[in-house]
Amino acid sequence: MLIGIVGLGEIAKKAYLPILGSMEGIELALCSRSEETVRRVQAQYRIGRGTTRLEELIAMGPQAAFVLSPSATHAALARGLLEGGVDVFLEKPATLHSQETQALAELAERSGRVLMVGFNRRFAPLHVRAAQLWQGQPAGMALFEKHRPNASHPNLEHQFTDDTIHQIDLLRFFCGEGRVVSTVQYTSPDRLLGAASTVALERGGYAMVVTSLQAGRWQETYTLHGGSQSMIIDAFSRLRLIGKQEDVVQEETYASTWITTLEGRGFKGLVTHFFECIGQRSLPQPSAWDAVKTQQMVEEMVKSVTFTQRG
Numbered sequence: 001m002l003i004g005i006v007g008l009g010e011i012a013k014k015a016y017l018p019i020l021g022s023m024e025g026i027e028l029a030l031c032s033r034s035e036e037t038v039r040r041v042q043a044q045y046r047i048g049r050g051t052t053r054l055e056e057l058i059a060m061g062p063q064a065a066f067v068l069s070p071s072a073t074h075a076a077l078a079r080g081l082l083e084g085g086v087d088v089f090l091e092k093p094a095t096l097h098s099q100e101t102q103a104l105a106e107l108a109e110r111s112g113r114v115l116m117v118g119f120n121r122r123f124a125p126l127h128v129r130a131a132q133l134w135q136g137q138p139a140g141m142a143l144f145e146k147h148r149p150n151a152s153h154p155n156l157e158h159q160f161t162d163d164t165i166h167q168i169d170l171l172r173f174f175c176g177e178g179r180v181v182s183t184v185q186y187t188s189p190d191r192l193l194g195a196a197s198t199v200a201l202e203r204g205g206y207a208m209v210v211t212s213l214q215a216g217r218w219q220e221t222y223t224l225h226g227g228s229q230s231m232i233i234d235a236f237s238r239l240r241l242i243g244k245q246e247d248v249v250q251e252e253t254y255a256s257t258w259i260t261t262l263e264g265r266g267f268k269g270l271v272t273h274f275f276e277c278i279g280q281r282s283l284p285q286p287s288a289w290d291a292v293k294t295q296q297m298v299e300e301m302v303k304s305v306t307f308t309q310r311g
Helices: 010-021 035-046 054-058 071-081 098-111 127-136 156-175 267-278 286-303
Strands: 002-008 027-031 049-051 064-067 087-091 114-116 139-145 178-187 192-200 204-210 217-226 229-234 238-242 246-252 305-311
Touching: 002 010, 002 054, 002 071, 010 035, 027 035, 027 054, 027 156, 035 049, 054 071, 054 229, 064 071, 064 267, 071 098, 087 098, 087 267, 098 114, 098 286, 114 267, 114 286, 127 156, 127 229, 127 238, 127 246, 139 156, 156 178, 156 192, 156 204, 156 217, 156 286, 178 286, 204 229
Parallel strands: 002 027, 002 064, 027 049, 064 087, 087 114, 139 204, 178 305
Antiparallel strands: 139 217, 178 192, 192 204, 217 229, 229 238, 238 246
């Protein structure tokens, strides 16, 4: 099966090329705006096919393509591939606007193509086990945190669309749908320093998404309370289910269990699921329609800013 890779930046090199390059029965074809980049990656991974033009890639006849280019290019590239009869995997965010993502979902549905968006955290083994242990219990209160030591995005829209979108998607994954109540943000003259959004959940209760860009180090923690139990998840590494009778503790220690980082962070499961959907011609989970809902919640949070503290 011929698989195209469009965009050869850091996420391609760190995650997708190592996984796809090790899979049997797959031939890769590269596409990037830079001919030098294409040739260098071809040589590094011993890949025979490469081009700088999307039309040439489509003419090679790939079954599917991974779009890993900058987010602003996703909509046009995915549209061209879908119209060319190619199944598409889009790295998150699918596009920069929910309306663009919805248009792609509609196009994929009309053309009978598979379209999936790369929310890898849903496929992390520890997070999958956490969802199984939680058993769909409505959360009375939930908190989804992601903290970094530095700000890499200039404002709330960029931060939530490109980075915090993972936690917003996990809010929906664990807690279901909800209505954004409010967002507060803390900014410097040229950077976002932190933000907190509150969501009223459809099944009752509230959830918050909190991010600080002045933390001591990278941290991701998710906490759920409901039904006389609590779940605390340290992303990719440890979960604790606290109940009336006993606690359940599970840890993901890559070195001692032979689980690779790419598997532990969900990338391997994500790619495997995409190929299963191609083979079965089935709708991925999450689907592009699901990604639309996550992006809509992102946009509602950005619009709902009720207070800004300037540092």
